[in-house]
Amino acid sequence: MIEHGNTLISTEIFDRHFVCNLDACKGACCVEGDNGAPLDEHELGLIEQDIEAIKPFMSEDGLALLKAHNFFERDEDGDLVTTCLPTGECVFATYDQNRVLGCGIENAFKAGKTTFKKPISCHLYPIRINKVGTYDALNYHKWEICKAA
Structure with missing residues (x-):
C-alpha cells in the first residue's frame, strides 16, 4: 500500500x-454484481442536471425504471449506487447492435449533450x-x- x-x-x-476487452465480456460489469455502479454524492447533482439530455440515450426499460423510481438508490451498506433493472442491467446501460453494453450517460457525453462523462466508479473500473x-x-x-x- x-x-x-x-x-x-x-x-x-x-x-x-x-485493458478492458469489451469483445470478450460484452460489458458484463454493467449488468453483473449485487448492486448498480457506486456513485459519489456530487455525481447525483451532475446526473440530475443532465438527466433530460441523457434520456434519449437510454433503453426503453431504463426509461421505464427511471419513471417508476430514481436513477440511484442506497445499497444494503447505505452506499449510493445506480438503480438496476430486474434483469440486472444498470438503469443507464444500453445494448449496441452486437449486444455489447454501453452507457447512456457516456453516449450523451460523446454526442455533446452533457458535460459529465460517466460515474468515476465506471471510468476507473x-x-x-x-x-x-x-x-x-x-x-x-x-x-x-x-x-x-
Missing part, C-alpha cells in the same frame, strides 16, 4: 496491466475507491468477468 496525502493506493494497481477512516483507498477489484482483459 502506498500512502499519498489522504489516499491509500494498492500496489496491485501498478502491477496489473488491465477495475479500480475501486473505498473509504477507510479518513482515507480514500484505491484497490484493484478482481472479478471473473474481467478474466479476458
